[in-house]
Amino acid sequence: MAHVVVDPITRIEGHLRIEAIVDNGVITDAYSSGTMVRGFEKILKGRDPRDAWAFTERACGVCTTVHALASVRCVEDALGISVPKNAELIRNLMFCTQYVQDHVVHFYHLHALDWVDVVSALSADPAETSRIASTLSNWPKTSPGYFSDLQNRLKKFVGSGQLGIFANGYWGHSAYKLPPEVNLIGVAHYLEALQWQKDIVKIHAIFGGKNPHPNYLVGGVPCSLNPEEVNAVNMERLNHVGKLIDDATTFVEQVYFPDLLAIAGFYKDWAAVGGGLKNYLAYGDLPTQGYNQPDAFKFPRGAILDRNLKEVHEVNGRDAAEITEYISHSWYSYAGGDQVGLHPWKGETEFNFTGPTPPYEKLNVEGKYSWLKTPRWKDNPMEVGPLARLLVAYAKGSTEVQDVVNEALQKLDVPVTALFSTLGRTAARGLETRLVVRWMKGFYDDLIAQVRSGELSTFTREKWEPSTWPATAEGVGLSEAPRGALAHWIKIQDRKIDNYQLVVPTTWNGSPRDPKGQRSSFEESLIGTPMANLDQPLEILRTVHSFDPCIACAVHLYDPNGKHLHQFRFE
Amino acid sequence: MDSKPTIWQTMQQKGYSRRDFLRFCGFAATVAGIQSTGLPGVVQAFEQKPRPPVVWLHFQECTCCSESFIRCSHPIVADVLLDQLSLDYTETLQAAAGFQAEKCMQDTIKNYPGQYILLVEGSVPMNDGGVYCTIGGRTAKQILDEAAGGAAAIIAWGSCASNGCIQGAKPNPTGATPIHKLVNKPVINVPGCPPIADVMVGVVTHILALGNLPTLDSQGRPREFYSRRVHDTCYRRPYYDAGMFVESFDDDSARRGFCLYKMGCRGPVTYNACSVTRWNQATSYPIQSGHGCIGCSEKGFWDNGPFYQHLAAFPGFGIESTADSVGATVAAIATAGVVAHAVTTNIRKRKLIHEHKEESVQETKGGDR
Numbered sequence: 001m002a003h004v005v006v007d008p009i010t011r012i013e014g015h016l017r018i019e020a021i022v023d024n025g026v027i028t029d030a031y032s033s034g035t036m037v038r039g040f041e042k043i044l045k046g047r048d049p050r051d052a053w054a055f056t057e058r059a060c061g062v063c064t065t066v067h068a069l070a071s072v073r074c075v076e077d078a079l080g081i082s083v084p085k086n087a088e089l090i091r092n093l094m095f096c097t098q099y100v101q102d103h104v105v106h107f108y109h110l111h112a113l114d115w116v117d118v119v120s121a122l123s124a125d126p127a128e129t130s131r132i133a134s135t136l137s138n139w140p141k142t143s144p145g146y147f148s149d150l151q152n153r154l155k156k157f158v159g160s161g162q163l164g165i166f167a168n169g170y171w172g173h174s175a176y177k178l179p180p181e182v183n184l185i186g187v188a189h190y191l192e193a194l195q196w197q198k199d200i201v202k203i204h205a206i207f208g209g210k211n212p213h214p215n216y217l218v219g220g221v222p223c224s225l226n227p228e229e230v231n232a233v234n235m236e237r238l239n240h241v242g243k244l245i246d247d248a249t250t251f252v253e254q255v256y257f258p259d260l261l262a263i264a265g266f267y268k269d270w271a272a273v274g275g276g277l278k279n280y281l282a283y284g285d286l287p288t289q290g291y292n293q294p295d296a297f298k299f300p301r302g303a304i305l306d307r308n309l310k311e312v313h314e315v316n317g318r319d320a321a322e323i324t325e326y327i328s329h330s331w332y333s334y335a336g337g338d339q340v341g342l343h344p345w346k347g348e349t350e351f352n353f354t355g356p357t358p359p360y361e362k363l364n365v366e367g368k369y370s371w372l373k374t375p376r377w378k379d380n381p382m383e384v385g386p387l388a389r390l391l392v393a394y395a396k397g398s399t400e401v402q403d404v405v406n407e408a409l410q411k412l413d414v415p416v417t418a419l420f421s422t423l424g425r426t427a428a429r430g431l432e433t434r435l436v437v438r439w440m441k442g443f444y445d446d447l448i449a450q451v452r453s454g455e456l457s458t459f460t461r462e463k464w465e466p467s468t469w470p471a472t473a474e475g476v477g478l479s480e481a482p483r484g485a486l487a488h489w490i491k492i493q494d495r496k497i498d499n500y501q502l503v504v505p506t507t508w509n510g511s512p513r514d515p516k517g518q519r520s521s522f523e524e525s526l527i528g529t530p531m532a533n534l535d536q537p538l539e540i541l542r543t544v545h546s547f548d549p550c551i552a553c554a555v556h557l558y559d560p561n562g563k564h565l566h567q568f569r570f571e
Numbered sequence: 572m573d574s575k576p577t578i579w580q581t582m583q584q585k586g587y588s589r590r591d592f593l594r595f596c597g598f599a600a601t602v603a604g605i606q607s608t609g610l611p612g613v614v615q616a617f618e619q620k621p622r623p624p625v626v627w628l629h630f631q632e633c634t635c636c637s638e639s640f641i642r643c644s645h646p647i648v649a650d651v652l653l654d655q656l657s658l659d660y661t662e663t664l665q666a667a668a669g670f671q672a673e674k675c676m677q678d679t680i681k682n683y684p685g686q687y688i689l690l691v692e693g694s695v696p697m698n699d700g701g702v703y704c705t706i707g708g709r710t711a712k713q714i715l716d717e718a719a720g721g722a723a724a725i726i727a728w729g730s731c732a733s734n735g736c737i738q739g740a741k742p743n744p745t746g747a748t749p750i751h752k753l754v755n756k757p758v759i760n761v762p763g764c765p766p767i768a769d770v771m772v773g774v775v776t777h778i779l780a781l782g783n784l785p786t787l788d789s790q791g792r793p794r795e796f797y798s799r800r801v802h803d804t805c806y807r808r809p810y811y812d813a814g815m816f817v818e819s820f821d822d823d824s825a826r827r828g829f830c831l832y833k834m835g836c837r838g839p840v841t842y843n844a845c846s847v848t849r850w851n852q853a854t855s856y857p858i859q860s861g862h863g864c865i866g867c868s869e870k871g872f873w874d875n876g877p878f879y880q881h882l883a884a885f886p887g888f889g890i891e892s893t894a895d896s897v898g899a900t901v902a903a904i905a906t907a908g909v910v911a912h913a914v915t916t917n918i919r920k921r922k923l924i925h926e927h928k929e930e931s932v933q934e935t936k937g938g939d940r
Contacts, residue, residue, distance in 0.1 A: 006669035007707045010662045013634045015706055036704040037696075038631050039744035043737065048877035054865055055873070058737045058764065061635020109641075113666045153653065162622050162657035167675050169666030191649045198642040198768070202854045209857030210850040211642065212635040212765055213867075217820060222862035224826040231807075231828020232861070240854075353702050360708040371703075459821035541668055552633045 001028075005362065006537045007035070009544055011110040013062040014551025016510065018522070018540055019365060022531050027540070030519075030526035031365040032510045034372040034551050041349065044500045048466075049075045049492050052500060053216045056488065059502065060552050061212045065098050065204065066481040067502070068216040070488040073291055075218045078475025078492055082290060084457040087220035089447045090207050092286050093241065094214065096440040097203040100248050102482040103386075103433045104200075104256055106548045108193040111426065114542045115263050116178060116186035119171035122155055124180035132181050136262055139254040141192065150188050170538045177266045186263065189255055200248050206237050220459030225451055238448065245444055249437045260430040261411055264423055271414055274422030274543040276525025279380050280304040280388035281508070283315065283478040283485045286439060298439050299480055302392040303377060307420060309395040315377070317476040317487055320345060323503065326374040329367070329512035331355060339515045341376060344489045344501045345474075372551075374511040374520060375503050383521045384484025384508045385547060387419065387428040404431050422525070425546040429482075466495040481505050483548045506550045521547060622654070623779065624679045624687040626718055627661035630704050630711040631738050631747055632693030636729040637663040639765035643772040644852045651772060655779065659687075662706075673707050680721055688775070689722035691715070691750050694731045694738060698746030712753065719754040724784070726759045726774060727751065730867060733760035733791070740873035751791055759784070760791035763843060764867035768851075770796045770844055790870070792842065801864050802838035804846040807831070825861060835879040836863030843868040 007017035015036040021029040044055055053071040060067060069091060076083065083091075126148035133142040157163075170176075178186065201211035207223050208214025215222050226232035284294050284301030294301045302312035316322055324341030327334055333352040334340055342348065354368050363369040376382070393401040408431055409416060418424055450456075463469065469492065477488040484505030491499035509521040519527075522544055529539050627637075641648045652658055658665075660676040667675060679687050693711070696703035701710030719725060727750040730736035738747040751758040761774055774793055777785050785793035802808065810816070810830035817825045817834050832839070838846070841864050845856040857864050863879075866872040 008662050008668065008672060010665050010668040010672050013663070015629070015662075015704065035706065036631060037745065038703075038738035038747070040737065042742055042744050043740045043873070048879070051876055051878045054878060055737060058633050058635070061633040061638050061765065064635060064638065105641075109664060118666070157653050160621055160657075162624070162659075164622075164652060164657045164659060165661065165665045167659060167665070167667065167678075168671040170671075194641060194649050195647050198644060198647075198852070201642065202851045205851035205854040205856075205860070207860060209855055209860035209862055210845075212638045215857055215860065215862035215865075217862065220821065222820060223860045224821050224828075226826040229827055232826050353699070355702065356708075357700065358702060358705050358708060358710045359713060360705075456826070457821060459819075461819050461821075464819070535670070537669055 002534050003362070004531070004534055004537060004540070006540055009541070009549070011113070011541070011545060012549040012551065013060060014506075014549070016544070016549055016551045017363070018526070018537075018544060019363060020526060020531075020537075020540060022534060025531055027526050027529045027531060030523045031363065031369060032372075032512065032520070032522040033363055033370040034506075034510060035370075036551065037371045038552070041500065044497050047497050049078070049490060049495075049497050050218045050464075052490065052497060053218070056500075056502065057213055057216070059504070060481075060550055063098065063102060063481045063483060063550055064212040065094055065208070065214055065216070066479060066486055067488070068214075069095060070477040070479040070486050070502070071490075072216050072218045072477070073479065074475040074477030074488040074490045075492075076475070077291070077477060078473040078490055079218075079463045079469055081219050081460060081463050082292075083220045084460060086225060086447065086450055086455065086458045088287060088290065089443050089450065090221045090223070090458065091216075092443045093440060093447070094204055094207055095286060096436045096443065097200055097248075099436045099482050100252065100433055100440070101197050101200045102548075103429050103436075104193050104251070105197050106482075106545075107256060107260065107426070107430065108190045110548065111545045112186055112190055112263075113166075113169060114538060114545055115176070115267060116190070117171050117173075117176040117183050118154075118166050118169065118187055119158070120176065120178070120180045121184040121187045122151065122158065122180075124151060124184035126151060126184075129181040129184045133185050136185075136258040137254040139258075141188070147184055147188065150191075151184060154187065170536045173536055173538050174532050175538050175542075178263065182262060182266070186259065189259055192255065193251075196247075196251050200244055203241050203244050206233065206241055217459060219461065219464055220457075222459075224458055225456045227451055238444075238451070242444055242448075245437070245440050249441065252433050252437050257430055257434055260427060261408065264412055264427060267423060268412070268414060268418075270423040270542065271418035271421045273529055273539075274425070274525045274546060275420040276521050277381055277383045277519075278305070278307045278420075279377075279382045280391050281315065281377055281382035281384050281485050282389045282392040283317070283480055283487060284389075284392070285478075285480040298435075299389050300393050300396045300398065301478075302396060303382065304388075304391055304395060305380060309391065312392060312395045317478050317489075322378055323487075324376055324379070325503070326376065326514045327368075328374070328515040329365075330370050330373045331368050332373065341379070341514075344487075344503060345491075345499075347501060368512075370512040372507050372511045374514045375508055376514060376518075379514075379516075381514065381518045381520050381524070382508055384505050385425065385428075386432050386482075386484075387425045388484060389480060390428045390432055391419070400435065404434055422529075422543045422546045429548070469495055472498075481550075483550050484508060504550075506547075509547050510549055510551065522549070622657040624683045625656045625658050625660075625690060626676055626679055626687055626722075627658060627663075627690040627692065628711075628714060628718060629662045629706075630691070630693030630695050630715070630731075631745065632729070632731045634663060634692070635765040636692045636731075636771070637661070639768045640728075640771050642768035642851060645769060646772065646776075648772075651775075655776065656688075669707075676718065680718060684721040685723055687722060688778075689718050689725045690728055691725065691732045692728045694735050694747040694749055695753055696738075696745035697748045697753075698744075703745045715750070715753060719756070722756075724759065724778065725750065725754060725756060726761060727791075728761055728771065729766055730762045730764045730870075730872070733762040734870035736764055737873055740871075757787075758791055759787060759793060762792065762797075762868040762870070766868070767796075767844060767848055769848060788842075796844040796848070797842045797868070799842065799844070799847065800839060801841045801843055801846045801858070802836075805838055805858055806846065807858055820861070828861075831858055831861075831863040833881050834863045835865075835877070835881050837866030837869070837872065837875070837878075837882070838864040839882060840875075841866040841869050841872075 009016040053068040057068040130144040204211035204214040284297040286298035289296040320343040511520040704711040
């Protein structure tokens, strides 16, 4: 039996440590630890609620914008603000932009090197690579010359002896299964995706001024629509957005999705690895009739227990009995002891670091071992993310989702149960990207129709002035980050933030055990994962990366003085 | 005695206080720049390898700087990674993890002493022994100390590494500390949340291609990108000068793109390249898309809110004092030309300034905020 430590887990956002117990080449237990905290919560207290989006957006620069969206929603929910239709459409376009960029970057730049052997690509035959590539899609960059030029560039790079970001990779590991030619295609598209991703985010710049971290606004969006003005979002700007959507659709359909299928075809054994939890949670998103009409969301809301796709449970962010958080294995303490779970409204945060003094070799996993708290839905550990979203939509009968999922299963010739796996999770991300680019075009067309009809409003001023607010107010902002269910809770008192809390995707997925000893997603899904070489954690990376971890926003506030914080928390 | 009046005498005659003068000196120092020293031999060192080795550390951050970096368009980031730099360690992109990743950093530190560039994203938590950010079981501070020692140059990416950014906002619960306060060598600060992609690459390639280090201001920022206020180069500046302001988001003035000063724009106190270089391949920048600048490249900008309340004083010397405060007098004397121009500009606006001060103070007293 061996104790394997992987720290840092790279190609993620933030600082994550995995400790795993390996017996006879198979992982038998695992521990996930978030090792960085910043402490936003005390910083937010007392500030203007209309500023909160900017603060919380900085929770994560990889899934930028999603915290801003959840934030303006929770403030609007608290104050009873409904945003104009144009603002809903522009927010949806920004949301979709984020999904497409983020999922493509995740697939190629954070995840692909778990499946694609860069060194093997050096021995590919460019002509054969060209032949294979041209069977995958109509993407034009498939000539033998294109691939041989790339290969020569790669050879020169490797020959320099300076491998840069590819240094010390697990090249040649027995778990790499792709032929050299497919590896070369993977490397080519790694570089092409790197170049493409910078373009799609121009949609954020057009509506929000910049990316990462575009601007949002309580009550709408900050940009104005005006087809008579060069100084506003006019037809030139809208054309630019339309072109970027078309380009994104092409990239997803001709590069990302074909690559996903091609690579998955060689790794079908990973459809039986990394299944993890059997419960899935999605808050849903992409409203079409306002935030308070979740039945009209493109991504529906709901929870699935024990992989029973025949029943989707209702989820209510306001219900104090549904979402609770535990700290039995987190570096915090509650007044009521380590065994209780608290709803976010009643949360406490008292710093209680009991870990080893750095530098350390091992965490005490029997005790507290992470800066992440442990959220539960009706006391169940839940997986969140693209797979959860697709499963909830699938189970709720969305034919659009069912068609996309079934098509992929058919092409790969695998049963629906293949979805419950590391490979399924990675595939789900690609499948929903196909849906998102389609929806994006729809939102764009709707926005054009609005402008054509003369409806230009992007902001409602009604409750902008704090003097119009009640003395106290509270709200919930539910959303779906690319990595999964995201929610912000706010309590406003005397026109200032009195309490602001977040429960974020990687807190659900990457948290330590709860008091009952139930594992969260990362830990549960690693069990049963084979490890060919204990010194090379390639298989651990595959499963952990399939969740697209994002740690910076998953950690809670701590109080450095050990002071008891009854009401204010930032997770 | 020379009959030519000193700048201070001139300003006294125009009715400025000593305090105004000192603040103004700070502004002038930033405009003039203060030559960076103590970074010798860097370029020579870099010329010894085909691609200079680079270590990119991640501490208390949100990875927005890394995300911004990969948005660069000239050159594109793939060319930077394959042809210009050897990015030997970056948790965001590198293939290796855990032990193998750590070894990448150790190898560079060992094999290229005095020859690698250290890029740091994120602040370092100094409270409670640094337990709030550990990587591979070691604290951020321990890792920084090890990596900084042999670095030929250190660049602090973004506001986190330059000034503590959001985790350094009041009450700074983790003791988040910027890099320049923790290392005994000069640090090039490239603030912003995040910095503009092509500015980031511009700073690195300035060193490599031009064979010298960019001139820094007294806050360690390259003058090349941080010597102009967003306000001074804003395409909406004529509306400010003409007194044409947006009074509410999406009002008729907003739809015509008037000045966002009254919506809280921090352009007048923010030194950055946004309104010239713009963002995402010069597609836009915050003001162009209808939202005021929040001042994300300025030290302490999170505590300079609420964001939608407009500045209390504008554009007198008070606001410029944020730019610099050290060595100001010397710099001001050395840059009399700049000072004289600035004085003229400000005096011309005196009346307008006065009107806005009155309004701002009145609103603040109103009690909504």
